[in-house]
Amino acid sequence: MYKIGVASHGKFSEGCLDTIRFFIKDIENISTLVLDNDGIEKFEKSVKALFNEIKDFNVLIFVDLFHGTPFNVCSENIGLIKGEAEIVSGVNIPMLFEAALNSKSMSVSEAVQNIKNTQYINTLSEELANLTINEDDE
Secondary structure (H helix, E strand, O other), X not given: OOEEEEEEEOOHHHHHHHHXXXXXXXXXXXXXXXXOOOOHHHHHHHHXXXXXXXXXXXXXXXEOOOOOHHXXXXXXXXXXXXXXXXXXXXXXXXXXXXXXXXXXXXXXXXXXXXXXXOOOOOOHHHHHXXXXXXXXXX
8 A cells, every 4th residue: 555646847746636536536645746936945845745744654656757856856855755665757647547546455566567567658550550450350
């Protein structure tokens, strides 16, 4: 079991959570962190406050960009969390949805491996090719 944090430049993280709530109505274990025009100092305070609040839990943190400010600030403060913790960059709705669905049944490391093993990039041309191949099989 783990808590989930989503940190981003701008309100992307809040938009991700809003979308997840469209599918999972009673989600309570996801928190968002927003780096906005109020600056890095306010963001750093928000990260420290959240990490201190959830420090006794296992935590999976998602960020928008690898080595962006949200990633860097979360990385600098990850030591505040006493449980198992990991940061995953490049957050998108499918991986966040997967993490939310598995947050009560998997460990952080199991969830990360599951996310890494799941294909999240799909293209229309590949989908159409698969449909054609499957129709030919029938």
